[in-house]
Amino acid sequence: MTDTAGTRRNTGDIETQRVALVLLDQFSMIAFTSTIEPIRIANRVLGRDFYDWKTYSLDGAPVTASNGCKLSVDGSVSELQDADITLICAGVDVERVSLPRDLGVTLRRLNARGRTYGAICTGSYVLARYHLLDGRRCTIHWENIRSFREEFPDIDISADLFAIDRNCITCAGGMAALDMMLRVIAIQHGAYLAHEVAEVALYQNMRSGESAQRHDLESRTGISNVKILDAIRIMDLHIEDPLSCQQLAMTVNLSPRQLERLFRRHFDCTPGQYYLKLRLETARDLLRRTNRAVLDVAIACGFASTSHFTKCYRERYGCTPTEERQSYFWAQGPRKAAARQVVAV
Template sequence: MDILAATNIPFRVGFLLVDGFALMSYSAAVEPLRAANRLAGQDVYEISQLPVVGAQSVSSSGAIVKATTHLGERVDFDLIIVVAGSGPERFSNERVFQWLRHLARRGVIMGGVSGGPVILARSGIMGGRRMTVHWEHAEAVSEFSPSLLLERSIYVIDRDRLTCAGGMAALDMMHALITAHHGPEFARRVSDWFVHTEIRPAGGPQRSGAVERYGTTNRPILQAIELMEDHIADPLALDQIARLSGLGSRQLNRLFHDKLGRSTMGFYRDLRLDKADALLAQSSLSITQVALAAGFATSAHFSDSYRRRFGRSPSQRRTCGQPRPI
């Protein structure tokens, strides 16, 4: 399951709050869902709060969030988001780890905010998935699991995993989630509700903005590129990208040819191959795993596409240097 395919109404989101969680990170993740319900005039998101133990969770500032359900109860979720604060690398509740693994096996989408991605990693469900984490925890994550595909991005969406550095970046990640479910115009209304008019792409702020990188200010093109960057391992079809960008497929293709000199799907393929090239250089994933992480169904298709773009095979790229952590 990926975030675009999972469009149950209401979409059931559970927040697992680890005592000491950052209140800002939690608020930035949960409040867009509440605003979406209000603006839609119905509950398009069903929100549950789960403490690790007991009847409530306590934030780092002392704010109390009361439980609406508990671990192990017979409640179905589409998405679980773990929110944690300082010291998540020391979290060692095996009951929580087992519960997260159980939900992941059932196909529930798993997310983490601030220190939450560390707990996802410690539970063993982030293998072969790109992820990010708050900069404060990045070194600790690299030490206890150097094979993780850790990126210094504000958020990363990789198929059925959503991870976010925390703070206000959660607003950007939830904007991407709401866009995938209800389209960019509705997501923009939600962001405007919070006067959050400068939506950042997944890769910011460690790189320049899309306007500078691609030399265009065309909103549908930038919206399409943002969708592509959020769906590297689970590629969207042209009609999906066009619909979510507010255009027809032919019109979007014309824009890409006029502004970027490539077709929409040709641009998308190159974006995925660039990500694969980085993984070959910077990770220890097998070529088959890299192919899957870049959205290619088979190694043969990936190898052919990679050779056409870079003039050498993936295995030749891998021998150019030893993989290193991202």
Template sequence: MQRFVHGFLLLPRCSLLALGGALDALDAANATLGHAQHSSLCLSLDGRPVRCSTGTKVQVDHGLADAPELQSLFILADLPLPDAARDGHARQLHPWLQERARYGMLLGGIGSGAAVLAQAGLLDGHRATLAWAQVPQLGDSHPAVLWSSRVYEIDRQRLSCGAGTASLDLLIAWLGRLHGERLAQALVGHFGLDRLRGADERQPSPVQARIGTGGAKLAEAVALMEANLGEPLPTEEIARLAGVSRRQLERLFKQHLDALPSRYYAELRLMRARRLLQQTGQSILQIGLACGFASGSHFSSAYRSRFGHTPREARSQRALAWRDEPDQPPSADSGRTESPP
């Protein structure tokens, strides 16, 4: 009988709920199987406790370099990720992952964990997902990854999901593939779930949460906008694809979102532009084009009208904030190297 040791690498601000869901799924699988086939270890980059999104400090079993042999590693993270240029342990992470990937280790990303795998070049040509709002940003910086907005993705030796309860769906689905559908259904019953969310289901967006089930056409229209930020669709085309008239679409937007479709669409594009300015090194012109603005002057004018300053001023403010941030002293063992598998 094969035994699995699963590592869960916790990065700062990761979701405690997501961690609990994954660990509970493995524990419940052991109970259902009748033997302890799966064991779990919590890890950090340096072996010290990790402060999660709730502010709770989680004790870990090992630092990553000191972890025993693992059959899988799940990375739990939230953006922004640790800066490898300023953190010796983060700098060691990519080589560690790349070495294990060469030996066929199962690698997973929970929350924003897939972003770490993408940075290490380990998701190229794979389907992957993470928290829905971060998909456009990662799509721009890692175009070789097949990003999706689904609840979870299982693609060969790469697993990924968003934060929250998606980790429970992911682990149950993967355990079902490993041990059979009967185990998956037993776990669904164990956790009191109506059903297991399928791999083809999309993550709910804030718009869906606000409008509920009564605005399916509106949710479809917003999804079309979110999928076409770089090349905006005309309002008439969005209405046609959503199966309503332009007048009906405008009425839905006014009723549920208090905005005209064109105004809401522009807001989506500008919010994406602000995220890219803050979190990527792309040029201002590249960002403007990626967000559907035909020229730099058009982008600058729209951005200033919305946020009160130009994209160039926003980028300058970010640079000043970075310059003024105090350097973090290196840890005593930042130069430590890991042993080969």
């Protein structure tokens, strides 16, 4: 991974970095502010405006964040002509946003000029649709990683907190945006300034890009038994090709009976029931985040037939996979229910 973070420009006697943030509907407010605040504080510590930022929406109209707050912007993406760093800030349901061709053209032009471009939170999905992540290592919020891999199998997506690959920078969102921007500041001004900015922000532990997005499995489950944690990790790695209870038990050096006793003690279910729950949760995520056919989702989650998948899904969620997808789109309103526009640039 190569650290680059934009080129400096001279404006009079002051070097400036022009940062453009493209806000999509339902963008993550915490990720957005975690991007802006570090460079605002850096300006304050430096005693001059090294960083200058502007916000853009697809049409120049105010944009509503996922928390319901509406934000006015400086212009539309058609007015975005040049910037040293351009970041796509997205949030929930980014897969269903209709993207204009001119945004892709602009990003490609900036890339050709050697400018830095990237994404915050789920913005990597947008870059992928414009083919701007081809040959790049990138990241996205952990909730979107599995569906992203299904949609873009050839892209090198990681579960890292943030990724910097040449002039492409991406982060998982939330506070990860703060870590990424502190890294950008460190690249451009040195670690001392980055630490000073972090102190002003009362941010005590600056994290590296390779840091994990999620808490470890022990913290998430509240369980410390190594055998059962290993079994869950193996289940998660074999969603598409489920292992039998006997195979699971062998991989953690237990008998099937011992493994079943552990799962009943900690989860009040059998290993098979827990495994099925994980597979159905994955299926639900794919139904909501992708346009893949129900049969494709079934196969991706280890079901041999649509009928078996539908039966299991109805028993767990009280509806069929098709009904799940339709009701989810309906709940999001007409804008979300519209089919995703395919972008070719």
